[in-house]
Amino acid sequence: MKLNINGKPVEVTADPDMPLLWALRDVLGLTGTKFGCGAGFCGACTVQLDGEPVRGCQTPVSAVGTAKITTIEGLSASAWGRKLQDAWVALDVPQCGYCQAGQLLAAEALLRTTPKPTDADIDAAMSGNICRCATYTRIRAAIKQAAAA
Amino acid sequence: MKASRRDVLKAGVLAGGGLSLGLQISGGAKAAMPGQLSAFVRIGTDGSITITAHQPEIGQGVRTSFPMMIAEELDVDWAQVTVQPALGDRSTYGVQLAGGSSATPTQFERMRRLGAGARAMLVQAAANAWGVPAAEITTGSAMLHHKASGRSARYADMAEAAAAIPAPDPKTLPLKDWSQFKILGKRVPGVDNRAIVTGKPLFGIDTRLPGMVYAAFAKSPVFGGKLKSANRAAALAVPGVKGLINVAERRDLKTEIDIALPGIEVLPEGIAVLATSTWAALRGRDALACVWEGGDAAFQSTAAWEAAAAKAFKDGPQKPGYMNHGNAPAKMATAAKKVSAEYSYPFLAHSALEPINATAHVQGDKCELWLSTQTPEDARRMVALALGLKVADVTIHMMRSGGGFGRRLMNDFAVEAAVIAKAAGVPVKLTWDRAQDFAHDWLRPGGWHKLEAGLDEKGDIIAWHDHFVSFGADGKLNPTAVIDGSLFPSGVIKDFRADVTVLPIASTLGWLRAPINNAFAFVTQGFIDDCAQAAGRDPLEYRRAVLGAPRAIPIAEEFSGETGEDMKGTPYNTGRMRGVLDKAAEMAGWGRKLTPKAGERRGLGIAFHFSHLGYFANVVEASVANDGSVKVHHVWVAADIGKQIVNLSGAENQVQGSVIDALGAALGQKITFADGAVEQKNYGDFHLARMDMAPAVDVAFLSTEYMTTGLGEPAYPSLAPALAGAIHAATGKRLRTLPLDTSQLTA
Numbered sequence: 001m002k003l004n005i006n007g008k009p010v011e012v013t014a015d016p017d018m019p020l021l022w023a024l025r026d027v028l029g030l031t032g033t034k035f036g037c038g039a040g041f042c043g044a045c046t047v048q049l050d051g052e053p054v055r056g057c058q059t060p061v062s063a064v065g066t067a068k069i070t071t072i073e074g075l076s077a078s079a080w081g082r083k084l085q086d087a088w089v090a091l092d093v094p095q096c097g098y099c100q101a102g103q104l105l106a107a108e109a110l111l112r113t114t115p116k117p118t119d120a121d122i123d124a125a126m127s128g129n130i131c132r133c134a135t136y137t138r139i140r141a142a143i144k145q146a147a148a149a
Numbered sequence: 150m151k152a153s154r155r156d157v158l159k160a161g162v163l164a165g166g167g168l169s170l171g172l173q174i175s176g177g178a179k180a181a182m183p184g185q186l187s188a189f190v191r192i193g194t195d196g197s198i199t200i201t202a203h204q205p206e207i208g209q210g211v212r213t214s215f216p217m218m219i220a221e222e223l224d225v226d227w228a229q230v231t232v233q234p235a236l237g238d239r240s241t242y243g244v245q246l247a248g249g250s251s252a253t254p255t256q257f258e259r260m261r262r263l264g265a266g267a268r269a270m271l272v273q274a275a276a277n278a279w280g281v282p283a284a285e286i287t288t289g290s291a292m293l294h295h296k297a298s299g300r301s302a303r304y305a306d307m308a309e310a311a312a313a314i315p316a317p318d319p320k321t322l323p324l325k326d327w328s329q330f331k332i333l334g335k336r337v338p339g340v341d342n343r344a345i346v347t348g349k350p351l352f353g354i355d356t357r358l359p360g361m362v363y364a365a366f367a368k369s370p371v372f373g374g375k376l377k378s379a380n381r382a383a384a385l386a387v388p389g390v391k392g393l394i395n396v397a398e399r400r401d402l403k404t405e406i407d408i409a410l411p412g413i414e415v416l417p418e419g420i421a422v423l424a425t426s427t428w429a430a431l432r433g434r435d436a437l438a439c440v441w442e443g444g445d446a447a448f449q450s451t452a453a454w455e456a457a458a459a460k461a462f463k464d465g466p467q468k469p470g471y472m473n474h475g476n477a478p479a480k481m482a483t484a485a486k487k488v489s490a491e492y493s494y495p496f497l498a499h500s501a502l503e504p505i506n507a508t509a510h511v512q513g514d515k516c517e518l519w520l521s522t523q524t525p526e527d528a529r530r531m532v533a534l535a536l537g538l539k540v541a542d543v544t545i546h547m548m549r550s551g552g553g554f555g556r557r558l559m560n561d562f563a564v565e566a567a568v569i570a571k572a573a574g575v576p577v578k579l580t581w582d583r584a585q586d587f588a589h590d591w592l593r594p595g596g597w598h599k600l601e602a603g604l605d606e607k608g609d610i611i612a613w614h615d616h617f618v619s620f621g622a623d624g625k626l627n628p629t630a631v632i633d634g635s636l637f638p639s640g641v642i643k644d645f646r647a648d649v650t651v652l653p654i655a656s657t658l659g660w661l662r663a664p665i666n667n668a669f670a671f672v673t674q675g676f677i678d679d680c681a682q683a684a685g686r687d688p689l690e691y692r693r694a695v696l697g698a699p700r701a702i703p704i705a706e707e708f709s710g711e712t713g714e715d716m717k718g719t720p721y722n723t724g725r726m727r728g729v730l731d732k733a734a735e736m737a738g739w740g741r742k743l744t745p746k747a748g749e750r751r752g753l754g755i756a757f758h759f760s761h762l763g764y765f766a767n768v769v770e771a772s773v774a775n776d777g778s779v780k781v782h783h784v785w786v787a788a789d790i791g792k793q794i795v796n797l798s799g800a801e802n803q804v805q806g807s808v809i810d811a812l813g814a815a816l817g818q819k820i821t822f823a824d825g826a827v828e829q830k831n832y833g834d835f836h837l838a839r840m841d842m843a844p845a846v847d848v849a850f851l852s853t854e855y856m857t858t859g860l861g862e863p864a865y866p867s868l869a870p871a872l873a874g875a876i877h878a879a880t881g882k883r884l885r886t887l888p889l890d891t892s893q894l895t896a
Contacts, residue, residue: 022426026425026426029357034502036583038431042832071348088342088346094339095209096501096502096551097352098551129840133552134813
């Protein structure tokens with residue numbers, strides 16, 4: 001199968017039913033995308049397909065087709081992504097850090113479509129992503145800081 | 150143990166000629182082998198300044214905060230420092246433990262003395278080179294200055310000469326006055342932040358080794374269950390599955406570990422599936438369709454335990470007078486009024502977001518592991534015991550943990566991976582799926598309390614009686630389900646009696662963030678609200694009366710650290726608690742008139758709790774909609790963890806996270822058993838806090854004249870009772886069971 005990951009064509013040999021999460025992590029070695037629940041509850045495996053946030057654990061690799069995949073390893077290619085990364089570092093968002101890749105991919109999609117999000121916009125876009133350390137106060141602040149940058 | 154009294158600094162020469170300084174671990178009785186040089190600080194002749202972060206990072210910020218302590222006394226700029234991780238190796242670094250919020254109080258001074266030691270050697274080297282008294286040399290930003298002669302040098306220039314100077318006795322080293330701190334107390338972002346936001350491999354589960362295979366492990370969901378049948382052919386037919394390994398049960402894995410924790414002891418029987426991906430391994434495991442039977446825990450069910458607790462409350466306790474302070478029965482007999490209530494709380498799972506995993510490679514008589522663990526040395530000893538290896542032949546790569554919360558104090562996963570890897574003969578990464586994480590957790594035990602208080606004419610509490618029902622074996626409470634002298638109201642209310650009933654359990658119990666306290670605070674603070682209500686008094690004013698005059702009440706718990714800061718006889722200081730109580734009330738504007746919106750009822754609740762040497766109080770503002778749903782709008786937290794916050798950014802993050810984590814637990818978390826097994830399988834039936842639930846959390850740290858203590862846990866316990874108080878203030882309904890059943894709150 002041919003995939004487009006972070007702007008580059010990639011050839012991957014995997015069972016067509018294999019979730020994109022595992023093709024990225026175990027076949028291609030892109031471990032930035034995280035396994036959390038395997039059932040679409042936690043959002044740790046969030047990646048973007050043509051800019052839309054999706055659950056990597058619920059997306060068979062064969063369903064990706066020609067869609068452009070963006071993972072955390074490629075987030076810096078986006079201007080919003082870089083602003084978010086800088087805000088995340090400056091405001092010291094992470095505790096354990098495990099969920100933050102998924103949070104950032106969801107936040108980048110939010111800001112691209114809603115550059116000045118309200119608290120309600122942030123609630124709606126981000127409530128699918130669990131942070132077990134509950135760094136939500138800072139995730140919210142960092143999204144707002146990136147939006148203002 | 151006061152190992153610090155024997156701490157010896159040990160200097161060495163770096164390959165490039167610079168200075169390295171570490172500790173000669175003279176080792177407590179438990180040291181596994183003679184000490185080796187540990188290089189906590191390395192000053193290179195090339196200008197590099199490297200500090201080793203030796204504590205396990207689970208999100209509590211120690212990979213940043215501990216090097217900050219060293220850097221402060223080394224007198225360098227934080228930007229000049231490179232932090233590098235350590236191996237898990239007790240004989241080199243001393244205790245490496247993420248648990249009990251213990252790292253900061255036990256090692257704060259030791260880390261500072263390491264930095265001060267390296268600085269003193271560099272100063273002496275400059276003094277020798279310049280022929281001037283060391284006392285005339287000043288430092289800053291990794292530079293040495295002698296004002297009178299106008300000379301200056303970089304640390305790098307003196308590093309080689311410093312390495313030849315005998316390391317000083319750490320006890321003789323002057324430390325900075327706290328007012329001169331340039332790094333400690335500031336907001337310092339985590340050292341791994343950039344790697345986290347760019348997706349670099351950091352966590353145990355990110356480990357990839359040449360030739361590595363991926364493993365899943367089928368084992369009984371009922372603790373101790375035996376394999377009856379499995380469809381091995383079906384598993385082997387799954388594409389990507391390379392082989393199966395039978396794992397035999399072992400019950401001999403008992404070893405001495407660093408702190409008073411139950412070790413894993415049991416390796417369950419089961420079948421490991423080896424495959425070319427985690428996905429294929431998990432599919433292969435499912436294809437096995439294992440049938441299990443029996444098990445030590447087969448008798449367990451939540452319904453039966455609830456019935457047993459109710460029966461104990463009706464029939465009386467198994468162990469009357471388990472604790473007796475003063476004379477509660479006599480005082481109770483003189484009470485003007487009696488108040489009684491029953492409280493309960495469920496089992497809880499840790500559910501760290503990084504699923505349980507371990508990567509192991511066994512070669513001959515050596516084993517190497519890559520672990521997300523809170524207790525690397527325990528993992529090392531467990532694996533050595535399980536494989537019959539020398540402890541020194543087991544190497545632990547201490548990876549960043551995607552959350553711990555107490556789950557990763559246990560290393561059952563490390564033993565499983567090592568046993569499977571030995572049989573596989575190649576490196577193996579074992580990953581549990583989320584259902585296994587719930588099924589094989591070391592759970593926070595549930596419990597029930599039947600409380601009675603005697604009030605005097607004014608309504609003040611003069612006697613307190615608790616019948617506590619929880620879990621254990623052979624009639625003894627499990628260490629994670631105790632009631633003891635460290636817990637409020639012991640000591641604060643003089644006449645206090647606790648009876649106990651022990652229900653049997655075979656499943657594994659463990660420590661979850663602020664263990665014991667995370668349950669007791671809900672019970673004791675809730676009951677104070679009950680008493681305040683019975684007395685017709687305000688919850689804040691009533692709490693001030695309960696605490697009484699500022700005084701230090703010795704608590705029974707011993708908490709002694711490794712640095713010689715002996716905390717035996719640590720007091721419960723009612724003055725410190727009063728300080729945070731008043732501060733939280735002031736921050737929240739306690740007593741102000743609330744303005745509920747249409748279709749909601751709104752209230753404030755307040756609670757305090759002492760745990761892990763920290764004093765916390767918080768106020769919750771919550772509203773309740775007509776359908777009973779609860780929204781927390783704002784939480785105000787006041788904390789007293791001593792004189793000096795180490796990293797203000799990390800500290801605030803810990804408190805805000807603890808509060809929101811506790812909110813999620815109070816509203817949505819409950820583990821139940823049926824037919825011996827945990828019923829919850831994933832986050833769909835065990836609800837963690839999410840963004841749309843997260844309130845604003847204001848945090849104030851009071852600076853008091855006491856030693857600095859830890860922050861991973863003590864902010865958690867007081868949230869749930871304050872929330873229950875706010876709900877009562879809004880609705881008049883008192884919820885005394887966790888998680889809070891909001892269906893009772895419809896208008």
